[in-house]
Amino acid sequence: MKPKFRLVLAQCIENGVERGLTRAYKYNDNPDQNYISECINDCIMGEIYEWFDFSDEVNNNTSDHN
Secondary structure (H helix, E strand, C coil): CCCCHHHHHHHHHHHHHHHHHHHHCCCCCCCCHHHHHHHHHHHHHHHHHHHCCCHHHHHHHHHHCC
16 A cells, blocks of 8 residues: 555645644734745644654664764
């Protein structure tokens, strides 16, 4: 069985954008563009880290340098 990575990643991005916009306007009726972008980016990355595990990638990269 193999997951559909592209679909999962697309869902992470979509959910992250939605959460980020909601977060940006949660306590501020007129957030600036930088704050909106930061919130969206943080939420997209949060979604990706929730669904994807990067620990094997990090372990493989550090073992190559030893």
